[in-house]
Amino acid sequence: EIVLTQSPGTLSLSPGERATLSCRASQSVSSTYLAWYQQKPGQAPRLLIYGASNRATGIPDRFTGSGSGTDFTLTISRLEPEDFAVYYCKQYGTPPKFTFGPGTKVDIK
Amino acid sequence: EVQLVESGGGLVQPGGSLRLSCAASGFTFGSYVMRWVRQAPGKGLEWVSSISGSGDSTYYADSVKGRFTISRDNSKNMVFLQMSSLSAEDTAVYYCSKGIMGATKAFDSWGQGTLVTVSS
Numbered sequence: 001e002i003v004l005t006q007s008p009g010t011l012s013l014s015p016g017e018r019a020t021l022s023c024r025a026s027q028s029v030s031s032t033y034l035a036w037y038q039q040k041p042g043q044a045p046r047l048l049i050y051g052a053s054n055r056a057t058g059i060p061d062r063f064t065g066s067g068s069g070t071d072f073t074l075t076i077s078r079l080e081p082e083d084f085a086v087y088y089c090k091q092y093g094t095p096p097k098f099t100f101g102p103g104t105k106v107d108i109k
Numbered sequence: 110e111v112q113l114v115e116s117g118g119g120l121v122q123p124g125g126s127l128r129l130s131c132a133a134s135g136f137t138f139g140s141y142v143m144r145w146v147r148q149a150p151g152k153g154l155e156w157v158s159s160i161s162g163s164g165d166s167t168y169y170a171d172s173v174k175g176r177f178t179i180s181r182d183n184s185k186n187m188v189f190l191q192m193s194s195l196s197a198e199d200t201a202v203y204y205c206s207k208g209i210m211g212a213t214k215a216f217d218s219w220g221q222g223t224l225v226t227v228s229s
Contacts, residue, residue, distance in 0.1 A: 035215040037154070044204055044222055045146075045154060050215035057217070088154055092214045096168045098144075098156035 002026055002093050004101035012109040019076040021104045023089030028069045033092035036065055036074045039103075040085045048087075049074060076106075084108050111135040111218040113205045118223030121195055125227070129190040131205030131220055139163070139183040142208035144216060145190050147201035147225075157203070158190065172198075195227045 003026040013019055023034070031052035037045040047056040049065035052072060062077040076083055089101040117129040131143070145157040158179040159168045167179050178191040188205060202224050206216040 032213055035213070037216075039154075044219035045216075046219070047209070047215055047217045050209060050213045050217075054213075056209075056215070090154075090156075096159070097170060098159075098214070100154040100156065103153050 002029060002091060002099055004089055004091060004099055006087075006089060006101040006104045008104060009102070010105045010107060012107055013079055014109045015079050015081055017079050019074075019079055019083070019106055021074040021076075021087050021106070023067070023072040023074070023101050025070045025072075025091060029072075029091045029093070031068050031072075034065075034067070034072050035090045037088045037090065038083075038085045039088065045088065079106070111207060113207060113218055113220035115203065115205050115220045115223035118203065118225045120226045120228060122229050123196055123227055125195050126191070126193040127195065127225060129192065129203055129205075129223060129225070131188045131190075133186045133188065133205075133207070136207065138186040141210070142214075143179075143181060143188040144206045144208060145179065145188075146204045146206055146216070146219075147199075148204070148222075149198075149201040152201075155201075159208075160188065192225070195225075197227050199225060200227045201225060 005024045007022045034052040036049040039045040053065045064075045086103045112134045114132045144159045160179045164181045176194045181188045202222040204222045205220040207218040209215040209217040
């Protein structure tokens with residue numbers, strides 16, 4: 001079973017700074033099936049990135065996904081106030097199942 | 110505009126059953142995989158179950174297999190999650206989500222969630 005580890009657990013940054021979030025898989029994951037979601041308190045998750053590097057509809061270009069194999073990264077180039085949230089990576093594997101990482105909280109420094 | 114509206118959550122005793130519903134609109138419902146994802150209070154996200162567009166194929170997380178049943182009614186644009194033998198570990202907000210078209214299996218739309226609390 002593939003386990004996803006996200007680091008850091010919490011990232012404290014100021015608006016305008018660059019955020020780099022890591023998602024590491026216990027074994028190789030198909031990039032096709034790697035996605036990133038954003039969740040704000042009291043809200044449902046929102047799809048940010050699918051296929052490791054494709055921005056979902058309406059997602060600003062300050063969000064960039066990259067990586068392959070076991071190491072994936074979500075980069076937020078310049079944090080806006082609305083970007084402070086929890087970010088989850090997710091993968092799909094066999095048997096048909098989805099696994100989420102534990103999340104990285106990006107909070108205001 | 111895609112809308113997903115969950116209902117049916119509430120307080121249920123351990124060992125009890127509950128049926129969640131999700132009403133969908135704004136897209137060709139029968140063409141899309143639908144999924145349930147849950148989130149225990151203060152915890153992360155956990156995929157629960159998926160169902161194909163036709164309803165012929167269903168999949169479950171190991172934690173709910175044999176206790177939960179996903180189904181859909183394409184004539185009513187509804188997806189359901191029948192939950193039985195509930196325990197405290199099933200306490201969570203349950204989200205209905207729509208699969209993205211294509212091979213990536215991303216979840217591109219989510220409902221607001223419905224809270225299930227299992228407690229005596």
